[in-house]
Amino acid sequence: MVDVLWLLSTALKxxxxxxxxxxLTIASIAVxxxxxxSLISLVNGVEAQSTTMIRxxxxxxxxxxxxxxxxxxxxxxxxxxxxxxxxxxxxxxxNESILPIIESIGEVYSxxxxxxxxxxxxxxxxxxxxxxxxxxxxxxxxxxxINGKSLSCLNCPEAVIGKSLIERLNISxxxxxxxTVNNTQVDLNVIGVYESGTQFFEMMNVYVPLYYLQxxxxxxxxxxxxxxxxxxxxxxxxxxxYIQSIFPELxxxxxxxxxxxxxxxxxxxxxxxxxxxxxxxxxxxxxxANTMLINVFERIREIGILRAIGASSRVVLLKFLIExxxxxxxxxxxxxxxxxxxxxxxxxYFPLQTASRVLPGARSFGGSMQITRTTITxxxxxxxxxxxxxxxxxxSLIAGLYPAWRxxxxxxxxxxxxx
Amino acid sequence: xxxxxxxxxxxxxxxxxGKVRIKALDGVNLVARRGExxxxxxxxxxxxxxxxxxxGGLDKPTKGIVFIDNTEITKLSExxxxxxxxxxxxxxxxxxxxxxxxxxxxxxxxxxALLGVSRAERRELVLNTLRELGLIHRANFKPxxxxxxxQQRVAIARAIITNPRVILMDEPTGNLDxxxxxxxxxxxxxxxxxYSVTFIIATHDPIVIRQCERxxxxxxxxxxxxxxxxxxxNKYSKL
Numbered sequence: 001m002v003d004v005l006w007l008l009s010t011a012l013k014x015x016x017x018x019x020x021x022x023x024l025t026i027a028s029i030a031v032x033x034x035x036x037x038s039l040i041s042l043v044n045g046v047e048a049q050s051t052t053m054i055r056x057x058x059x060x061x062x063x064x065x066x067x068x069x070x071x072x073x074x075x076x077x078x079x080x081x082x083x084x085x086x087x088x089x090x091x092x093x094x095n096e097s098i099l100p101i102i103e104s105i106g107e108v109y110s111x112x113x114x115x116x117x118x119x120x121x122x123x124x125x126x127x128x129x130x131x132x133x134x135x136x137x138x139x140x141x142x143x144x145x146i147n148g149k150s151l152s153c154l155n156c157p158e159a160v161i162g163k164s165l166i167e168r169l170n171i172s173x174x175x176x177x178x179x180t181v182n183n184t185q186v187d188l189n190v191i192g193v194y195e196s197g198t199q200f201f202e203m204m205n206v207y208v209p210l211y212y213l214q215x216x217x218x219x220x221x222x223x224x225x226x227x228x229x230x231x232x233x234x235x236x237x238x239x240x241x242y243i244q245s246i247f248p249e250l251x252x253x254x255x256x257x258x259x260x261x262x263x264x265x266x267x268x269x270x271x272x273x274x275x276x277x278x279x280x281x282x283x284x285x286x287x288x289a290n291t292m293l294i295n296v297f298e299r300i301r302e303i304g305i306l307r308a309i310g311a312s313s314r315v316v317l318l319k320f321l322i323e324x325x326x327x328x329x330x331x332x333x334x335x336x337x338x339x340x341x342x343x344x345x346x347x348x349y350f351p352l353q354t355a356s357r358v359l360p361g362a363r364s365f366g367g368s369m370q371i372t373r374t375t376i377t378x379x380x381x382x383x384x385x386x387x388x389x390x391x392x393x394x395x396s397l398i399a400g401l402y403p404a405w406r407x408x409x410x411x412x413x414x415x416x417x418x419x
Numbered sequence: 420x421x422x423x424x425x426x427x428x429x430x431x432x433x434x435x436x437g438k439v440r441i442k443a444l445d446g447v448n449l450v451a452r453r454g455e456x457x458x459x460x461x462x463x464x465x466x467x468x469x470x471x472x473x474x475g476g477l478d479k480p481t482k483g484i485v486f487i488d489n490t491e492i493t494k495l496s497e498x499x500x501x502x503x504x505x506x507x508x509x510x511x512x513x514x515x516x517x518x519x520x521x522x523x524x525x526x527x528x529x530x531x532a533l534l535g536v537s538r539a540e541r542r543e544l545v546l547n548t549l550r551e552l553g554l555i556h557r558a559n560f561k562p563x564x565x566x567x568x569x570q571q572r573v574a575i576a577r578a579i580i581t582n583p584r585v586i587l588m589d590e591p592t593g594n595l596d597x598x599x600x601x602x603x604x605x606x607x608x609x610x611x612x613x614y615s616v617t618f619i620i621a622t623h624d625p626i627v628i629r630q631c632e633r634x635x636x637x638x639x640x641x642x643x644x645x646x647x648x649x650x651x652x653n654k655y656s657k658l
Contacts, residue, residue, distance in 0.1 A: 310505025
């Protein structure tokens with residue numbers, strides 16, 4: 001049985017017998033691993049952010065939205081109802097008078113109104129979310145107030161704003177927040193700060209009393225959405241179908257569908273990025289195979305001598321596989337290091353652009369089409385590090401298999417005869 | 420067979436290259452006794468190297484059998500032969516065949532490492548051997564930093580380090596001047612006495628032939644005569 005320590009030390013020495021070539025080989029693996037590692041970390045980040053968003057949506061099972069007639073409030077008999085509205089979005093509004101009909105459906109536990117309007121706070125784009133205090137929390141879940149208090153009045157100039165926004169604007173509870181909505185400046189008294197754990201939400205959503213928002217925007221009696229909470233969430237599909245049969249112009253969106261769509265999107269994204277990363281690593285593998293083959297051809301005499309002295313084909317095979325493994329491991333470690341840096345640098349060059357309407361950040365799939373730029377925060381885990389290193393080593397080992405096999409088949413007599 | 424280290428019977432080796440058929444060995448019979456220095460004497464192309472390769476298990480004969488210490492090596496598989504060589508046969512080649520990237524110590528310790536001897540034990544054995552060979556001051560040198568004579572002594576150190584039964588040498592003085600050749604033969608004599616190892620030396624160097632107890636004269640793949648070393652030199656010094 002060969003001395004394993006000797007085998008390891010000679011393999012390590014031989015792996016770097018041609019330094020420049022070895023470094024280039026390591027670089028080819030490192031580039032692939034770096035790409036794979038950074039992409040996985042970024043996808044993990046996106047997944048975590050989305051999961052947080054989705055979690056915050058779980059309270060209301062159905063969202064009613066009017067997507068049938070632009071500017072035409074559903075439930076109104078005449079387009080006059082929409083006249084004079086400054087429409088920030090392409091979405092239509094809903095007449096709030098249908099709420100009692102919704103609430104009268106047996107399976108509905110509670111329903112609430114929501115009006116989402118685009119506005120600016122010192123040139124920072126925000127979405128004003130007009131809610132009915134108490135009712136909104138019952139359906140959509142409580143805001144996590146970390147400072148001050150939540151909304152209580154129905155028609156007063158008060159606002160609860162996100163932690164990130166309050167930091168950006170450098171104001172505090174008790175200060176006045178001047179916003180621009182419909183080209184009109186309005187002063188709101190900041191009474192509370194919420195924290196959602198997601199920068200999107202906190203930057204975008206400013207909660208104000210519904211009737212106050214309706215008044216200042218001339219949308220009395222109109223809302224963007226109606227959020228519905230059911231007694232039994234498993235009834236969501238049948239209740240949604242029933243509501244749509246009563247109000248064909250409305251669209252009842254199931255939250256589970258949204259969650260599924262988001263998960264599917266993330267899954268597709270993950271597969272796509274993983275494929276790109278793997279292709280890069282495999283390309284690196286060809287580099288290893290090339291280097292190892294050249295090594296075998298260059299050292300064929302040395303292999304012949306070893307075989308003549310008494311090295312079994314297994315020992316020669318192992319020696320070259322260990323060399324490939326060393327290159328792969330060092331390439332993997334370097335790749336993880338570079339990938340770590342890339343994972344934090346890349347998002348700055350490719351910010352995520354998102355329409356707030358589709359962002360769960362609106363809590364309610366709110367009606368604004370506000371485009372938001374945000375940065376993905378990568379999530380780096382030991383699992384990702386282990387996966388990247390394992391892939392680096394595995395690809396190198398596979399790439400080294402053929403050269404190592406060639407080396408193990410060297411017949412000493414042929415090498416020595418042609419000395 | 421107790422006193423016989425190597426026995427070859429009716430060895431035939433035919434090389435076929437396309438339509439050309441070359442009979443390198445033609446019915447060779449050989450016996451080498453334990454602790455003997457046996458010469459295979461003949462001109463270039465007579466089949467000396469082919470014979471050594473077959474005796475050493477590096478090559479297979481077309482016909483015939485070879486015994487080393489009662490083991491019929493011509494029956495062994497490729498991998499069995501590798502193991503057998505490692506434990507029982509030492510090789511010394513004309514061009515030394517040292518690994519250039521390894522130091523003297525590392526070259527000599529190779530067979531021991533392959534046998535699984537620990538590093539500490541290896542180093543002790545190698546340093547003792549190098550001391551005996553007068554190479555201790557060159558222990559950390561690379562082969563290209565040594566003279567031809569020194570390289571050949573390193574090759575011998577590597578061949579004897581596992582204390583094999585047989586050492587096969589192919590033109591060991593082919594790249595040495597006459598003084599180094601004489602020194603080498605003195606050294607071989609010393610090793611033979613100390614370790615009772617059998618040397619089979621393929622050569623046409625009179626300095627080497629003179630040291631051999633017996634010499635087989637090989638011509639065109641056939642043994643034509645068996646003489647003692649001195650007689651062989653006198654009769655075939657111009658081979």
